[in-house]
Amino acid sequence: MPGHRSTRELQNLEVAAANGLLHRRAFLTSGAAFAAAVTGYTLADTVGAQELTDAPWSRKQGTLVQGYGAPSSYEKHVARTLSNPKGEPRTQHGRTPHHLLHGTITPNALHFVISHSGDPDIDPAQHKLAIHGLVRRPLVFTLDTLARYPMVSRMAFVECGGNSAPLFSNEPLQASIQAIHGLISCSEWTGVMLSTLLEETGIDPKAKWVVAEGADSLALSRSVPIAKALDDAMVALYQNGERIMPGNGYPMRLLLPGWEGNMNVKYLRRLKLVDQPAMTYYEARTYTAILPGGKAYQFYFVQEVKSFITHPSPGLRLSGPGFYEISGIAYSGNGRIAKVMVSADGGRTWAQAALQEPVLPKAFTRFRVPWRWDGGPVVLQSRAWDEGGNAQPTRAELVARRGQTPKPVTNPLAFPGTHYNGPSSWAVDKAGEVRNVYA
């Protein structure tokens, strides 16, 4: 029972906030006491102590090494959830299981995918990228030629503009964190800076936007301000060291660090420099946000500062009172995370979380707080601040500005709004069950 081990040592540690939140440096000052106290979140009942024996797998030869590895057969539940597994003629969503992952890098096979018409099966030898429009000379690049350009690697999250949308419901909807926050992932992306390619095409001073288009059946298209294209936009070729997964844009995608996922056009085949936004379907309609008065935000661009606790979270269960590490993800499309605060009493008292180094701009920052759960009901919540001084709003602040649905949302896969960056509040009851609540 991992939850029971270190209670005595823990009692000597500084309490940082109500309901058992401990000082974030507890591990540093008293590390040995915690060495055995790994996190105790479970998906099933914990097996009790028993006499140690040599297991069968320790007494025979193991399996063959595979050419391309796959996780342990015991990890099959660690998978994306699929909204449209039969591929009916509508969008497919695959959501990342954040409650079953740790660290800051999303494995490629678990990176979230939104595929509006399926993933095209692109022959990389025949794929081309054309850059044209208001340029000095239009150019066409093959994958081979792009692979010879100076490359850059950077960590960056990609987040769907509709991630966390269930939290716009006027009453808390019960769903796993995978349903609520599964449309964001973080990878190391490697590719050619778009500015490098635009240097070669030249830019007509009249160009204000770049219209990006994919080679998928919808030829999905979005308009990007030229300033972003010249700032940190990348034509990404690799994801966590390997070629980009088909669902994430193989063989190349536009990467706009920190900006709305849909703008990071997958299967990138064309960039046209123009003097006005194209008002494509996805920017004129889908990724807009209706406001309470009936007007709508458009060109939201930035995925604003946000955080959520992944451990524990809906989808996990606590196995009993005692020690746990609260852990979660914070990020901001405006830069680095500066601070994350965690509450165990629904936002009345707060403890500052430890941030895992390195804290990188526009990338996941893992935060952690040691916690001694006394077994009573608590409400866990996190809030983040970024280096630009932007604060993750309280839910009340967000609702005052952005509104909430007039009726409760019942379908966790629906998108009642876009760009929710308020907090998530997880209530833990006496049985260790975790539920989504508003606090």
Added chain:
Amino acid sequence: MSTRETAFTIHEPQSPRDTEAIKRKSLCFGVSVARGSAIVLALATLTSSVALAQGQIGTPAAPNLGTPASEAEIAAWDISILPDGTGLPPGSGTPEQGGKIFATKCALCHGPEAKGGTAAALIGGRPLTDGIDTPKTIANFWPYATTLFDFTRRAMPWQAPRTLTNEEVYALTAYLLSLNKIIGPSDVMNAQTLPNVRMPNRDGFIPRFPERMP
């Protein structure tokens, strides 16, 4: 050798264009007259290991490996339509023509008379003040009629995108605009008339971060 391993293989010139590209590249690294100062800057940047480590490779490094192409060569891919009408092709269509095309090519998913089926209805729409989750429709939301032409041409029909003729796309656009009472039942849509259609919700938008708008 696999095409996926060519980044570090020797590039054999295969066409006059390739040869030209390599010549340009040689010129660049020989500090050409045309781009002299920029190239000097590039070389200085490239020799700085600190800059390399931080990913700040100077943009004028100019590998120059892209193949020059004329707009005529790119034309078949260039399907972008801008709100002012830029990119709209020749052709025209009426609501009546569009209704017939809709029945055969669109109603399977969008339902008869666009009232909805497995895919969304394309007619009507509630006031946006009904709530932040009000379905966004052509009638209550779309700010530009050109978007309708652009999306229909690039993405529809679902099973066979980019098979509609420009005439058919104009006709379907006219049909949907007429169905939603945005244009009259006999109005003709073409490259001149479509950009002039005033959508009801044209002024219903606010940029989230005005300072980031070009």
